[in-house]
Amino acid sequence: KSVAAAPKNPSFGSSREKNGRRILVFVRVRPLAKKETEAGARCCVRIVDRRDVYLTEFAAEKDYLRLKRLRGRHFTFDASFPDSASQQEVYSATTSELVEAVLQGRNGSVFCYGATGAGKTYTMLGTVESPGVMVLAIKDLFSKIRIRSCDGNHAVHLSYLEVYNETVRDLLSPGRHLVLREDKQGIVAAGLTKYRAYSTDEVMALLQQGNRNRTTEPTRANETSSRSHAILQVLVEYRVRDAAMNIINKMGKLSLIDLAGSERALATDQRSIRSLEGANINRSLLALSSCINALVEGKKHIPYRNSKLTQLLKDSLGGSCNTVMIANISPSNLSFGENQNTLHWADRAKEIRTKGYSANEDALPVPQTETDQVKLVLDLQKENR
Ligand code: ADP
Numbered sequence: 001k002s003v004a005a006a007p008k009n010p011s012f013g014s015s016r017e018k019n020g021r022r023i024l025v026f027v028r029v030r031p032l033a034k035k036e037t038e039a040g041a042r043c044c045v046r047i048v049d050r051r052d053v054y055l056t057e058f059a060a061e062k063d064y065l066r067l068k069r070l071r072g073r074h075f076t077f078d079a080s081f082p083d084s085a086s087q088q089e090v091y092s093a094t095t096s097e098l099v100e101a102v103l104q105g106r107n108g109s110v111f112c113y114g115a116t117g118a119g120k121t122y123t124m125l126g127t128v129e130s131p132g133v134m135v136l137a138i139k140d141l142f143s144k145i146r147i148r149s150c151d152g153n154h155a156v157h158l159s160y161l162e163v164y165n166e167t168v169r170d171l172l173s174p175g176r177h178l179v180l181r182e183d184k185q186g187i188v189a190a191g192l193t194k195y196r197a198y199s200t201d202e203v204m205a206l207l208q209q210g211n212r213n214r215t216t217e218p219t220r221a222n223e224t225s226s227r228s229h230a231i232l233q234v235l236v237e238y239r240v241r242d243a244a245m246n247i248i249n250k251m252g253k254l255s256l257i258d259l260a261g262s263e264r265a266l267a268t269d270q271r272s273i274r275s276l277e278g279a280n281i282n283r284s285l286l287a288l289s290s291c292i293n294a295l296v297e298g299k300k301h302i303p304y305r306n307s308k309l310t311q312l313l314k315d316s317l318g319g320s321c322n323t324v325m326i327a328n329i330s331p332s333n334l335s336f337g338e339n340q341n342t343l344h345w346a347d348r349a350k351e352i353r354t355k356g357y358s359a360n361e362d363a364l365p366v367p368q369t370e371t372d373q374v375k376l377v378l379d380l381q382k383e384n385r
């Protein structure tokens with residue numbers, strides 16, 4: 001079956017939706033590495049119909065005799081990609097509609113979640129031979145812009161930043177630390193480099209360089225495990241004429257996020273500085289899980305302020321944004337616990353709804369009740385003062 005046959009979200013690209021829209025959740029399994037096969041790892045993941053994920057635990061021989069059967073788990077997602085899925089396939093099914101929406105002045109976010117070594121960076125950045133979602137999105141964006149306008153109406157700007165140890169750094173200006181501020185458009189990193197991009201080729205080089213600026217340090221579990229969260233922001237600005245032929249400026253933003261490894265700090269047997277880092281990474285991802293829980297449970301207060309990461313993702317999780325999550329898992333039975341953890345959060349994320357407002361210029365909340373109406377009026381008055 002082809003990916004196109006997977007359940008498509010009916011509402012990407014449509015206008016305002018009453019009850020908001022659900023985060024779309026995808027799963028991607030990477031191939032078993034040669035090293036893993038040589039070490040005797042077995043494949044513990046099976047994808048059926050490009051949707052269902054079956055996770056099996058291979059118990060040790062003695063446990064197997066005791067348990068009599070293998071323990072397993074079953075999950076269903078918007079689409080699930082087996083290890084044979086190409087970068088283009090993953091991009092087309094997860095992100096291409098968001099790129100289209102960004103060109104209509106809407107915001108979109110895609111984030112990769114999973115343990116270290118599960119394939120997040122491969123999916124997001126990829127390699128020169130097999131570019132990932134970040135590069136394919138920009139390539140697609142440029143070709144869509146070329147079709148749309150010959151007058152140079154669109155401007156594309158890129159920013160690339162990382163959150164490491166609760167510090168925000170500019171990946172396009174290495175060494176520059178950034179402060180987060182809240183303004184009308186939400187949380188912004190003050191002084192962040194905005195790079196005007198003209199072609200895909202330069203972008204690939206720029207991202208590869210930016211990725212080398214990411215903080216990666218050896219841990220016991222993985223020689224180059226990335227302990228930072230990386231966020232690529234693609235800003236598209238353009239002008240259109242309204243019915244009265246006035247020029248109006250429009251803007252759409254696409255955020256592509258490569259999260260740090262979600263494995264527990266304990267698993268890597270870290271020492272002093274490592275464990276401090278681990279604690280911070282856990283703090284960010286813990287904060288992310290608290291936000292997901294609060295959103296799913298419909299809580300009034302969502303604890304975005306608990307970490308830099310959740311402040312930066314505020315718009316993606318609870319704002320006017322189309323959001324996609326790609327959960328990356330390893331096929332190895334040695335990663336059973338981590339995979340289970342990843343799929344648990346992916347499953348939970350399916351229940352989050354973002355506000356389904358359409359374009360940026362009319363992204364005002366629709367009052368649900370009278371009290372809301374009064375509050376909105378008061379807010380507007382305050383803003384106009
Ligand atoms: P993470 O960023 O989650 O820590 P990586 O993306 O660095 O993991 O992937 C770990 C290793 O597996 C890398 O060597 C990467 O090239 C390889 N890999 C990951 N996903 C795939 C895939 N779908 N196809 C081929 N190789 C992959």
Ligand code: MG
Nearest residue numbers: 120121122226
């Ligand atoms: Mg990585």
